[in-house]
Amino acid sequence: MNQKRTNPIIVIVLTLFSLACLIPFWLVFMISVADENWVTAHGYSFWPGKFSLVAYQYLIEDAEKILRAYGVSALVTVIGVVVSLFVTSAMAYALSRKEFPLRGALSFYILITMLFSGGLLPWYLVYTRFLHVQDTLVALIIPGLIGGFNVIIMRTFFTNSIPPSLIDSSQIDGAGEFRTYFSIILPLSLPVMATIGLFTTVSYWNDWFTSLVFIQNEKLFSLQYLLTKTLMNASFLQTIANKAYSSTAQVTTPLESIRMAMAMIAIGPLVLVFPFLQKYFVRGLTVGAVKG
Amino acid sequence: MASEKAFITQPGISQPNTKWRHLWKYRALIVLAMPGILLMLINNYLPMFGIFLAFKDLNYTDGIWDSKWIGLDNFKFLFASNDAWLIIKNTLLYNISFLLINTILAVMLALLLNEVKNKFASKFFQSTVILPNFISMVIVGYIVYGFLNPELGFANKFILEPFGIDPKNWYAEAQHWPYILTIVNTWKNVGYAAVVYLAAIVGIDSEYYEAAVIDGASRWKQMTKITIPLIAPIIIIMTLLAIGRIFNADFGLFYQATMASGMIKETTEVIDTYVYSALMVTGDTGLASSAGLLQSVVGFTLVVTVNLIVRKFSRENALF
Numbered sequence: 084m085n086q087k088r089t090n091p092i093i094v095i096v097l098t099l100f101s102l103a104c105l106i107p108f109w110l111v112f113m114i115s116v117a118d119e120n121w122v123t124a125h126g127y128s129f130w131p132g133k134f135s136l137v138a139y140q141y142l143i144e145d146a147e148k149i150l151r152a153y154g155v156s157a158l159v160t161v162i163g164v165v166v167s168l169f170v171t172s173a174m175a176y177a178l179s180r181k182e183f184p185l186r187g188a189l190s191f192y193i194l195i196t197m198l199f200s201g202g203l204l205p206w207y208l209v210y211t212r213f214l215h216v217q218d219t220l221v222a223l224i225i226p227g228l229i230g231g232f233n234v235i236i237m238r239t240f241f242t243n244s245i246p247p248s249l250i251d252s253s254q255i256d257g258a259g260e261f262r263t264y265f266s267i268i269l270p271l272s273l274p275v276m277a278t279i280g281l282f283t284t285v286s287y288w289n290d291w292f293t294s295l296v297f298i299q300n301e302k303l304f305s306l307q308y309l310l311t312k313t314l315m316n317a318s319f320l321q322t323i324a325n326k327a328y329s330s331t332a333q334v335t336t337p338l339e340s341i342r343m344a345m346a347m348i349a350i351g352p353l354v355l356v357f358p359f360l361q362k363y364f365v366r367g368l369t370v371g372a373v374k375g
Numbered sequence: 376m377a378s379e380k381a382f383i384t385q386p387g388i389s390q391p392n393t394k395w396r397h398l399w400k401y402r403a404l405i406v407l408a409m410p411g412i413l414l415m416l417i418n419n420y421l422p423m424f425g426i427f428l429a430f431k432d433l434n435y436t437d438g439i440w441d442s443k444w445i446g447l448d449n450f451k452f453l454f455a456s457n458d459a460w461l462i463i464k465n466t467l468l469y470n471i472s473f474l475l476i477n478t479i480l481a482v483m484l485a486l487l488l489n490e491v492k493n494k495f496a497s498k499f500f501q502s503t504v505i506l507p508n509f510i511s512m513v514i515v516g517y518i519v520y521g522f523l524n525p526e527l528g529f530a531n532k533f534i535l536e537p538f539g540i541d542p543k544n545w546y547a548e549a550q551h552w553p554y555i556l557t558i559v560n561t562w563k564n565v566g567y568a569a570v571v572y573l574a575a576i577v578g579i580d581s582e583y584y585e586a587a588v589i590d591g592a593s594r595w596k597q598m599t600k601i602t603i604p605l606i607a608p609i610i611i612i613m614t615l616l617a618i619g620r621i622f623n624a625d626f627g628l629f630y631q632a633t634m635a636s637g638m639i640k641e642t643t644e645v646i647d648t649y650v651y652s653a654l655m656v657t658g659d660t661g662l663a664s665s666a667g668l669l670q671s672v673v674g675f676t677l678v679v680t681v682n683l684i685v686r687k688f689s690r691e692n693a694l695f
Contacts, residue, residue, distance in 0.1 A: 089490060100503075103562070107521070114521055126528065128533060169410075176407060183404050185404075189412075199674075202670065203663065205426065229414045260404055296655065307511050310513045314513065343517065343521065346517040358502065365570055
C-alpha cells in the first residue's frame with residue numbers, strides 16, 4: 084500500500100517469463116514465412132534472411148482439405164458445446180435441488196466416474212463394438228459431452244447463487260420443473276454457462292485424441308488431427324503439397340514452411356479471440372478452484 | 376370387485392407405493408438428469424465393466440463374451456517383458472518432477488503477478504503466461520519440432536553450432552528427453568496453475584495486510600507470513616488432484632512432443648502411450664487391458680488413500 088509502483092526487478096522477471104511464453108509462437112510464424120532455400124541453407128530462425136509467402140499460396144491452392152477439416156472441427160465444437168451445456172446444467176440443476184430424493188445417489192454416481200475409469204481398451208470397445216460409431220462425427224462428440232467435474236461446478240453455482248425461495252415461488256405460481264429450469268435457472272446462470280462453455284469449446288476445438296482413436300476416413304479429419312498427420316507423417320505432408328504443385332510454378336516445394344503455415348492457420352483464430360475470452364477464462368479458473 | 380382391490384392394496388403395498396409416488400413427484404427432475412446419467416453410463420460405466428477383459432484372451436472372431444478366460448496371464452506377460460517396470464518408473468518420475476517444479480514455479484509466479492500494481496500490465500502478464508495452456512498439444516508438437524528438427528532446428532543451428540557443438544539427433548537420443556519434456560510441460564501448464572493461485576491470493580481479506588503494515592511487516596514478511604499460509608489449502612487441493620493422477624501421464628505431451636518417435640522410448644514411454652500403442656499399433660489387447668487396469672486400480676487407490684490422509688489432518692481440505 085505504501086508504494087504504488089511495481090518493483091522493477093519483478094517487471095523484468097515477468098517480462099522475461101512472458102517472452103518465453105510468446106517466442107515459440109514467433110518461431111513457428113517465422114518458419115512459415117521464410118524462403119525455403121534460405122531455411123535449407125541456414126535452418127529455422129527467429130529472423131530469416133529471406134521471406135516468402137509461397138507456403139500460404141500452396142495452402143490456398145489446395146484449400147479444400149484444410150477448409151473441410153476446419154468445418155469438421157467447427158461443427159463438432161458447436162454441437163458438442165451446445166449439447167454439453169444443456170446436459171451438464173440439467174443434471175446439475177436436479178442435483179442442486181435439496182428436496183430431490185435421488186440427490187445423494189446421483190452425487191455418488193458422478194463421484195465414481197471421477198475416481199475410476201475402465202481404461203482405454205474397454206472404452207474403445209464400447210464405441211466401436213457396442214455403439215458402432217467409429218468413423219462418424221458422433222464418436223467425436225459424445226465423449227466430451229459430460230464431465231463429473233463440470234457438473235459439480237455448475238451444481239455449486241446453482242446452490243450458491245439461486246435462492247431456493249425463487250424456485251419455490253415460481254412453482255407456487257404454477258411453473259413446472261422444466262419451466263423453472265428454462266426460464267429462471269438458465270437466464271440466471273450466464274456466468275457459469277460462459278465459463279464452462281468456454282472450457283468445453285477449447286477442449287473440443289483442441290481435441291485430436293478421439294480422432295486418432297476412432298477416425299480413419301480422411302473426410303472426417305478434424306483440424307487438429309489433420310495437423311497431427313502432417314507433423315508425424317512426411318508423406319502426408321507431401322501429398323498436400325503435391326496436389327497444389329501442378330498448378331503452381333515453384334520449383335522447390337516449400338515443405339517445411341507449408342507445415343508451419345498449417346500450424347499458423349490453426350493457431351490463428353484462437354489467438355484472435357483469446358483477448359476477448361481471457362476474462363472468462365481467468366474467472367473460470369477461479370470457479371474451478373472452489374471446491375463443490 | 377372394486378372394494379376388494381382397495382382392500383388388497385391398502386395395507387401391504389402402501390409402503391413402497393408412497394415411495395414411488397414420492398419419486399413420481401420429482402419425475403421432471405429425473406427426466407432432466409437422464410441424458411447426463413445415460414452419457415455417463417456409456418462413457419464411464421460401460422468401460423468400467425469392461426475391466427474383466429484384462430483376464431481374457433480377447434479375440435474378435437470369438438467375440439468379446441466368448442473369448443477365453445486366462446486368469447492373470449496378461450499381467451504375467453506384461454511384467455515378464457520388463458516393459459511394466461520401465462513405464463511405471465517413467466510415469467512416476469515424470470509426474471513427480473512435474474508436480475514439484477510446477478507447484479513451486481506457479482506459486483512464485485502468482486506471488487510476482489500479485490505484486491504488479493499497474494492494472495494493464497497485470498492483465499497483459501496474466502494473458503501471456505496462460506496462452507500456452509490454450510493451444511493444443513498438436514501445436515506444441517510443431518513448436519518442439521521447430522526447435523529440435525535435427526537438420527534445421529533452432530537448437531542445433533543457432534545454439535549448438537555457434538558454440539562448436541555437434542548437432543544432435545534429438546528424436547533419436549533418449550537421454551535428452553527428461554529435460555525436454557519437463558521444460559515443455561512447465562511451459563504449457565505453469566501459467567494456468569499460477570492464475571489459479573493468483574485468484575486465491577486476490578481473495579485474501581485485505582485487513583490482514585493492513586494490520587501487518589501497521590505492525591511494520593515488510594512485503595517479504597507479508598508474503599511468507601500471510602499470503603503463503605492462506606493459499607496453502609488451495610495448494611494442497613491442487614497437489615491432491617495431481618497425486619491422484621500420478622499414474623496417468625499426459626498422453627498428448629508424450630505422444631505429440633516426441634512425435635511418437637520409437638527410438639527414444641526408453642525415456643519417453645509412459646503407461647498411457649504404452650496402452651495406446653499396444654491397442655492401436657501392435658493390436659495387443661492383452662497388454663493394453665492389463666496395463667490399463669493396473670493404471671486405473673493404482674490411480675483409484677491413490678486418490679482414496681491420499682484423501683483419507685488429508686481428511687485425518689483437515690476435513691476441510693479433503694476432496695470428498
